Structures are given as C-alpha cells and as structure tokens.
Amino acid sequence: AIVDNLMIHFLVVPYFVRKDLSKVAVVASHAGAITRSIKFIDGLNRYNIDSRLVVCTALPQKNRTADIFLIGDVKDSDVLIVNDMCDTGKSLVAAAKELKKSGANKIYACATHGLFSHDAIDKIKNSDIDEMIITDSIPLRQDLPNNITQISIAPLIAAAIKKTQKGESLSNLYQY
Template identity: 40%
Template sequence: MFPIHILLGDMNHTKGGLVIFTANSHPSSRELGKRIAERLGVELGKVQVYQEANRETRVQIQESVRGKDVFVIQTVSKDVNTTIMEMLIMVYACRTSCARSITGVLPYFPYSKQCKMRKRGSIVSKLIASMMCKAGLTHLITMDLHQKEIQGFFNIPVDNLRASPFLLQYIQEEIPDYRNAVIVAKSPSSAKRAQSFAERLRLGIAVIHGEAQDAESDQVDGRHSPPTVKTTGAIHPSMEIPLLIPKEKPPITVVGDVGGRIAIIVDDIIDDVDSFVAAAETLKERGAYKIFVMATHGILSSDAPRFIEESAIDEVVVTNTIPHELQKLQCPKIKTVDISMILSEAIRRIHNGESMSYLFRNIGVDD
C-alpha cells in the first residue's frame, strides 16, 4: 500500500479546464463533492439537480463545459434509482454540451451485488454499466467494487481504487493494542480480504464457517433448472444426468484462535447487519474481548444502527463513500474514515494526464 501522507504533495496543481459537478439533489450526499473540490483548490461547478412534481429528474448546467474535463461526483443516497437517473442525465447533459471528457466518480457502484446471473434473473450491474457508457461517460473512478470482474462490463477505462490503506491506518492509529488483534472473515468468501489485512498488519487470521450464506453464493448461473416435463424418448435411461448433491451447512465453527484477543471483522459492504451481529456473538462466545467491524461501504439500511447499538460489536468503521450522518446520530458506535484524499488525487492525475499506477502500488491480483 502507499503512504497516505505523500498524496498531499501537488494536490492543488491542476491544469485549466477542470470542472467538478456533484450530481446529487440530496444535501448530505454533496458533502463528499465539497471535500474533493476543496482539496483540489477549485469551486464546485454550478448546476441545479432537482425533482419535478411528477418525480422526474431535472438537471440544468449553469456554466460552460465546452472543451473541458468534467468530473461528475455521485454518492448513493437512500433512493438509489433516483441517484442513477441523476448521474445519467447529468452525464448526457455534459455530453450534449460538448465537454471534452466526462469522468464519473462513483465511490460506491450501485447494484454491484447483482453482478452474477441467478435463475431467470439478470446481471443488473452490467445493465447499469451499459447505460452509463451510452449516456456519454468516458472514464469511471470507483472504489472497492463488490466483484472486480464488474470492470469488464464497461467499454471505457475503470479505476477501481482501494480504501484499505485508510482502514489499515485507522487500525494502527486508533486501536492502541491492535498488535493483540486477529483479523476475522465472517465467511469463507471474505477470507481473501481478511488475509490481505492480516498480512499487512502482521496479524493472525480467523474464519467463521457455517453461518447462513448469502443468496448470491447459491446456484447463480441460471443453468440448473430441470425440464418441467420429461419428453418420452428424449433421454436414454442409461444416460440419466446426475444431480448435484445439495449443500448442507455445517455447525458454526471458528477456524483460528480469538480467545483473549481483539477481533476485527473486515468486509467490503455493510448493509443488512444480521450476519455481522451473529458473527460478533460467535466471537464473543469464543473469548474475543473487543470486536470491531470495518468495511468500505456503509449502506446501513433499515434498522441497522439499532441492531449495531444493541449488539456485541464495539465499533463499526466505514468510509464516507456513502453518506451516513443520520445513522451516526442513531448509533455512536459508527465511525467514519474520510477517503476524499485518494479520490482527489485520482481526479488530479487523470486531468493532468499523469499515471495512475502510484495509487495501485503494492496491490496484488487478490486484493
């Protein structure tokens, strides 16, 4: 990973012709855009984004973007579908206003969990990617995609930045006895992320196995539906297709020692917190005396703040890729790490035509 403090060096040195818009009509969602513009030493572009009485989205750009590099910052609000439409309409407005380039800055890519085929379903994240490209997007900056393969849904350059340097720094600076910690994966599917954190902090790792799995981990390719009616003579009796043995979840076990240790659960998204609460209870039973949850994207929908407040979790640390000020008021356990620095640096480098490789130093294929 890269040392975070170095990024501040030439932050304010950008060429002319840079315009930054925030595409969100919700005031709390514009906070990240203001932080980025402040770090770059520019003013946010003048634009009006609002909803008509009939709920249609209206975008009015109030300054010239002809021949300029436009960066559209969009954070996902509670109404995710409105968020997408605001982004698409603003990108298209910039395209028809003859902007030289249009870069979307979506720290959290919406519908990223719907990136695999389920039976009779669809790969919605590919649809969103196609819509953004069709609207006129020429580049995308995002962070910690739920699946890195989503980058392949776009026919434009995609920079998938990482929040882990900021979360690692938080662990080192805000958890005084972190050397007595163990990094925990709440399911085998998140073991690679946990291993990445553990190796960089020189800590041990534990994996919880046997908890209820996410729906997306079940049969996801849509090719397992048997024919409803057997056609006579269609399949020879000696050529009967063998059926896959159904999965049986084993009893909950913790692979690794957490007794008398600080447990730090890491993941990419915290939305429905039931699985995190269950994992915290399991770790408490196994002897962990303090439990942290760390993730990049804190969606924290529905009653998540209340469940966290009532749980064995001591602290939830997320970044500001998604606004969650209301959730923080409801639950003091929720802490925020600011990632506007790396987004600002990415914008500066793209605008100035500089290499982005510095932002991906020490990041392996599995990170």
C-alpha cells in the first residue's frame, strides 16, 4: 500500500502571508523538521516574503535542563517554528525562549497535531510564543488561550480523498 503524508504548509503559509511579515526565520526544531521547514520557506518566498532556514534544537542533558543550540541568525526577524506535533510543549517553549533571547521579534509556532499533554497549553500560553497554529486533526478543548489558533485540515483531507478515489496524484494539492 502507498502512504502519502498530507503536508499542511499550503494551508498555513497563506495564513502567515495575511500577517504581513517581511523578514522571516523559519526554524526547524530538529533535523527531521528541516525538509518540512524548507517547504514553508519555498511557500513564503513565492509570496515575496524574505525567509531563511534556522535550526534551533535541544540536546537533552542528564539531570538538568536541555542545552539549546541555535544555528543561524534570528535578530530583528519574525520567527516561525515548524514541527509535526506539539506534545508536552517543553522543547517548543525552551526554543522560543532562546529565540527571543537571540533577538527575534514575534515568535510563531506551527504544528500539524496538537497533542498538548499535561500542562502544555498553559506552558504555551505563558511562553514567548506570540501565536501557535495547529490543525484540528485532534479535538481540543474550546477554551484555548488567545495565542493558540486552530485551523481546519478538512479541506485538505477532502481533496486528498477525492483525488485518491479518482486515481489522481496528490502533488497538486501543495500548489499555492
């Protein structure tokens, strides 16, 4: 069986275009997020938004807080942290703190799946993250804080089902 991952960059990039950003550092939170982050950069560049890749990763340490490493410059830039999911929020909040300390302007985060275990929502609410955008792939409580925005993934899923039923390629789902 063939499995296709449905990528959300084509849903989220237009959302950020409406925010009138001009200089954006797209942050991969780990090596696995680099390819996903590059898709966001390509999308932002199509809208003439100057964007570049930055890597900000946490290296866990035994018996103490993880060390955060930043590769790239975020000074005077709006930041978009890209990830596939947000579970505890611990590494995301730590990355946002490091990015703010390094001179980032507004900090946005984006994840396909908002698992939000334990007190993750409160961590994000009280963090340096100006806005977290997630899809509705997982039902969430209704009283989300103002800095968490949920967007519908339904149009993407519906289009993928329709194309699959017709035997068509899913590749043009990701065109802006």
